[in-house]
Amino acid sequence: NAGVTQTPKFQVLKTGQSMTLQCAQDMNHNSMYWYRQDPGMGLRLIYYSASEGTTDKGEVPNGYNVSRLNKREFSLRLESAAPSQTSVYFCASKFRDYEQYFGPGTRLTVT
Amino acid sequence: QKEVEQNSGPLSVPEGAIASLNCTYSDRGSQSFFWYRQYSGKSPELIMFIYSNGDKEDGRFTAQLNKASQYVSLLIRDSQPSDSATYLCAVRGPNAGKSTFGDGTTLTVKP
Numbered sequence A: 001n002a003g004v005t006q007t008p009k010f011q012v013l014k015t016g017q018s019m020t021l022q023c024a025q026d027m028n029h030n031s032m033y034w035y036r037q038d039p040g041m042g043l044r045l046i047y048y049s050a051s052e053g054t055t056d057k058g059e060v061p062n063g064y065n066v067s068r069l070n071k072r073e074f075s076l077r078l079e080s081a082a083p084s085q086t087s088v089y090f091c092a093s094k095f096r097d098y099e100q101y102f103g104p105g106t107r108l109t110v111t
Numbered sequence B: 001q002k003e004v005e006q007n008s009g010p011l012s013v014p015e016g017a018i019a020s021l022n023c024t025y026s027d028r029g030s031q032s033f034f035w036y037r038q039y040s041g042k043s044p045e046l047i048m049f050i051y052s053n054g055d056k057e058d059g060r061f062t063a064q065l066n067k068a069s070q071y072v073s074l075l076i077r078d079s080q081p082s083d084s085a086t087y088l089c090a091v092r093g094p095n096a097g098k099s100t101f102g103d104g105t106t107l108t109v110k111p
Helices: none
Strands: A004-007 A010-013 A019-025 A031-037 A043-049 A064-068 A074-078 A087-094 A106-110 B004-006 B011-014 B019-025 B032-038 B045-050 B054-058 B061-066 B071-076 B085-092 B099-101 B105-110
Touching (some): A010 A019, A019 A087, A031 A064, A043 A064, A043 A074, A043 B099, B011 B019, B019 B032, B045 B054, B045 B071
Antiparallel strands (some): A087 A106, B032 B085, B061 B071
């Protein structure tokens, strides 16, 4: 099993450009999450999906949109990137009330 | 007041010592508590979880929970240089969908 995979690993965008971060899990988990992590800080929840077909806002949803394409895949879209969105983005998934499994992260720089 | 607060660190201990990491939370309805370890440049991985008041031991790690005091801690016995990492406390409320993370405590174990 690959667990949680994310693409791309690194990305540089110019201000105003758009992009989609992809996440997939092969553990048959119902819930999936997108976090951002800024230097010296913990994980802040952007959006999550408790099950296929549902999505909810987290702490910091502004400037982002998500799509739960199917049970395996959960994508995060930046419509018009801003320097404040420079961060490391982690996707995670979990089964019921158990722990979350994290992907390797995407390092995004917006210039 | 932040929902989940951790010692700001950094914390430095000599090899073989006990490292004590602390976490307080504000939501009295919180039900599940997790400790993740994150090596520099890597994604978080679960170390311990605890649901009930008291202590839970797993090898060199002990998680302690006191719901009355809204306090959860992680003790690492016989600390090793390989334990040097950032430790993230995560708290999950009655809505088991979302977790809130602290900013993390960076631990350095010196040989």
